[in-house]
Amino acid sequence: xxxxxxxxxxxxxxxxxxxxxxxxxxxxxxxxxxxxxxxxxxxxxxxxxxxxxxxxxxxxxxxxxxxxxxxxxxxxxxxxxxxxxxxxxxxxxxxxxxxxxxxxxxxx
Amino acid sequence: xxxxxxxxxxxxxxxxxxxxxxxxxxxxxxxxxxxxxxxxxxxxxxxxxxxxxxxxxxxxxxxxxxxxxxxxxxxx
Numbered sequence: 001x002x003x004x005x006x007x008x009x010x011x012x013x014x015x016x017x018x019x020x021x022x023x024x025x026x027x028x029x030x031x032x033x034x035x036x037x038x039x040x041x042x043x044x045x046x047x048x049x050x051x052x053x054x055x056x057x058x059x060x061x062x063x064x065x066x067x068x069x070x071x072x073x074x075x076x077x078x079x080x081x082x083x084x085x086x087x088x089x090x091x092x093x094x095x096x097x098x099x100x101x102x103x104x105x106x107x108x
Numbered sequence: 109x110x111x112x113x114x115x116x117x118x119x120x121x122x123x124x125x126x127x128x129x130x131x132x133x134x135x136x137x138x139x140x141x142x143x144x145x146x147x148x149x150x151x152x153x154x155x156x157x158x159x160x161x162x163x164x165x166x167x168x169x170x171x172x173x174x175x176x177x178x179x180x181x182x183x184x
Contacts, residue, residue: 032176067160069167070176082156085178089155 004061012075016105017047020062021072025049032084033072039091044107045100077103110138123165124149134178142178150183158183 001009011018017040023029025037040047052059052071063069066080074081076099081087090096100106113131120129120143127147134140143162150158158181166177 030176032178067163067167069163080156082159085180086155086159 002061004057005065008058008061008065011048011050012078015048015075016077016103017045018075019047019049019072020052020055020058020074021049022051022053024051029053030071032070035084036072036074036087039087039096043091043097043100045105046108076100077105112138113141116141116143119166119169120145120162123162128184134176140176142180144180146182146184148183150181153183155181 021033028034028037074087113133117129117131124147127145130144132142159179
């Protein structure tokens with residue numbers, strides 16, 4: 001396994017919620033990333049964010065691993081959930097809140 | 109690389125024969141789209157898998173390297 005991939009796998013396994021995004025939660029650099037940050041704020045759940053703009057190596061590896069060229073990309077308990085569209089759809093339908101409860105991720 | 113909306117539609121229609129496709133131009137810059145795709149090829153797939161299928165279809169079309177493509181997919 002390349003060290004980039006093992007770095008990524010390490011981040012995936014050591015964080016309940018891992019979000020690769022453009023920019024940072026305090027300063028998202030694209031509307032889709034900002035939407036995901038807003039969803040997380042409303043859910044009030046802890047997460048680890050990685051600025052993909054500053055980790056192009058991770059971005060390229062994730063694009064291939066997940067067949068997903070764009071950011072943001074979200075992992076919950078090691079499972080790749082997709083990007084902003086899917087997370088928003090799940091949040092609006094309440095499915096995301098259910099998934100978090102099922103996986104024992106409580107609001108902070 | 110920007111791509112005009114009708115070309116994006118043609119690429120998707122070609123990859124998903126018989127699908128219902130609607131393209132929303134989000135920013136008018138030929139680079140930010142939302143594609144609504146209802147395709148029988150999505151039957152039994154999760155949302156992530158449907159989006160990955162579209163990503164794969166676009167990946168081997170160099171002209172379709174769009175910065176932001178939002179997807180709403182349904183099987184049907």
